Amino acid sequence: xxxxxxxxxxxxxxxxxxxxxxxxxxxxxxxxxxxxxxxxxxxxxxxxxxxxxxxxxxxxxxxxxxxxxxxxxxxxxxxxxxxxxxxxxxxxxxxxxxxxxxxxxxxxxxxxxxxxxxxxxxxxxxxxxxxxxxxxx
Numbered sequence: 001x002x003x004x005x006x007x008x009x010x011x012x013x014x015x016x017x018x019x020x021x022x023x024x025x026x027x028x029x030x031x032x033x034x035x036x037x038x039x040x041x042x043x044x045x046x047x048x049x050x051x052x053x054x055x056x057x058x059x060x061x062x063x064x065x066x067x068x069x070x071x072x073x074x075x076x077x078x079x080x081x082x083x084x085x086x087x088x089x090x091x092x093x094x095x096x097x098x099x100x101x102x103x104x105x106x107x108x109x110x111x112x113x114x115x116x117x118x119x120x121x122x123x124x125x126x127x128x129x130x131x132x133x134x135x136x137x
Contacts, residue, residue, distance in 0.1 A: 020067035
């Protein structure tokens with residue numbers, strides 16, 4: 001299993017009239033988290049795209065537990081629980097500064113070759129970086 005944490009400060013532009021983070025903005029936090037998780041492994045999404053592979057979102061799930069509020073510093077935890085094949089599943093947990101779980105989510109992305117717009121297997125660069133986190137004893 002691979003896990004990565006990053007922080008995000010809730011901005012005024014993120015909230016709704018009630019002072020809560022607007023529900024649609026949680027998907028933005030997912031993207032921030034997964035891009036930074038890949039970057040922490042030495043993988044830049046931009047470089048992957050330049051090889052002719054993109055990762056469109058296939059499915060997105062969200063569970064709202066407690067709302068994040070303006071100026072909260074939230075921690076986005078990104079978890080990859082299994083080695084990807086033709087899709088990669090990112091799990092998310094979002095906590096406030098008191099370590100209270102605010103939100104959980106999951107996105108499934110597929111690997112797509114831009115040359116023919118067809119699903120392909122996970123690039124070896126990603127597999128090589130993730131493999132050490134999934135070794136069995």
